[in-house]
Amino acid sequence: MSDIHVVPVKIYVAVFLTLMVLTAITVAVAFVDLGALNNVVMLGIAVAKATLVVLFFMHVKYGTRLVPLVAAGGFFWLLILFGFTLSDYLSRGWLGAGTPWMR
Amino acid sequence: MSTAHPAVLHHQFDTLEQQKESATLGMWLFLVQEILFFGGLFMAYMLYRWRDPQAFAAGSHELDITLGLVNTVILIASSLTMAMAVHSAQTDKNKALVRYLVATGILGLAFLVIKYFEYSAKWEHHLVPGPNFHFPELAIDGRAEIFFSLYFAMTGMHALHMVVGLVLLGWLLVPAARGRFNSQYHNPIECFGLYWHFVDIVWIFLFPLLYLIGRHYHGAV
Numbered sequence: 097m098s099d100i101h102v103v104p105v106k107i108y109v110a111v112f113l114t115l116m117v118l119t120a121i122t123v124a125v126a127f128v129d130l131g132a133l134n135n136v137v138m139l140g141i142a143v144a145k146a147t148l149v150v151l152f153f154m155h156v157k158y159g160t161r162l163v164p165l166v167a168a169g170g171f172f173w174l175l176i177l178f179g180f181t182l183s184d185y186l187s188r189g190w191l192g193a194g195t196p197w198m199r
Numbered sequence: 200m201s202t203a204h205p206a207v208l209h210h211q212f213d214t215l216e217q218q219k220e221s222a223t224l225g226m227w228l229f230l231v232q233e234i235l236f237f238g239g240l241f242m243a244y245m246l247y248r249w250r251d252p253q254a255f256a257a258g259s260h261e262l263d264i265t266l267g268l269v270n271t272v273i274l275i276a277s278s279l280t281m282a283m284a285v286h287s288a289q290t291d292k293n294k295a296l297v298r299y300l301v302a303t304g305i306l307g308l309a310f311l312v313i314k315y316f317e318y319s320a321k322w323e324h325h326l327v328p329g330p331n332f333h334f335p336e337l338a339i340d341g342r343a344e345i346f347f348s349l350y351f352a353m354t355g356m357h358a359l360h361m362v363v364g365l366v367l368l369g370w371l372l373v374p375a376a377r378g379r380f381n382s383q384y385h386n387p388i389e390c391f392g393l394y395w396h397f398v399d400i401v402w403i404f405l406f407p408l409l410y411l412i413g414r415h416y417h418g419a420v
Contacts, residue, residue: 112279126411170231
């Protein structure tokens with residue numbers, strides 16, 4: 097009667113192993129000095145890991161469209177939080193107004 | 200008007216699918232609020248690290264990467280056991296459901312025990328912000344204290360979420376052991392799983408941002 101989507105165990109195990117591999121890569125890369133690129137790799141891997149958890153463990157890939165929309169909405173508001181706050185701190189000291197935030 | 204109505208279907212819903220979707224959607228709305236709550240902490244981290252990357256690298260260098268890594272593996276493993284718990288409920292395997300919930304709880308507890316040892320080591324090394332704070336490199340003492348304030352605020356708030364998760368898990372174990380959940384009705388297990396995975400995601404970002412940014416730090420200039 098209820099038509100729930102059961103995700104195969106194989107997929108869960110594959111996601112888990114991928115998360116482990118990505119964790120190993122991010123730790124290994126952290127010991128190599130790549131300058132600013134370290135941040136890009138580190139955050140890229142973290143975003144990839146989070147996406148895997150959201151899509152498969154949290155079943156967003158399998159639900160109706162409403163859930164992905166709400167989830168994406170949450171991350172969009174997060175970007176608004178980051179974007180507007182940064183636009184303040186980054187522009188301090190421009191045009192001679194205020195003290196720059198960066199040392 | 201008297202159609203067959205499963206006992207687990209609340210009267211305001213037409214179907215079990217609708218009931219499940221409402222529960223999932225409500226949980227996601229709560230999680231969206233949680234994303235923004237932790238977002239404020241990540242925002243503070245971003246600004247202070249941008250302002251003083253050197254002090255953050257120095258502070259990060261004092262963290263125990265092995266313990267951080269072990270906890271990352273433990274937490275991701277607990278997400279797998281949680282996913283398997285939901286899977287067991289969906290496939291009417293009640294014994295497996297209880298076993299996977301217990302496994303998730305043990306892994307969550309292990310995470311907190313390791314966190315406790317990490318915190319006590321920081322206390323002994325005078326790295327807890329406050330009057331006892333003394334950073335090994337005196338030149339950046341006050342600047343490193345900002346890193347450790349954020350370290351304790353972020354990991355502490357995350358650990359608090361783990362504690363809440365473990366309490367909820369214990370609370371769910373009772374109806375699970377009594378066989379209340381099955382393929383028709385397992386919304387509490389599904390929603391708790393969403394919460395647990397969310398807490399895992401927060402750690403997925405905390406681990407690199409706190410533990411990994413100081414791995415090639417060679418002292419303050």
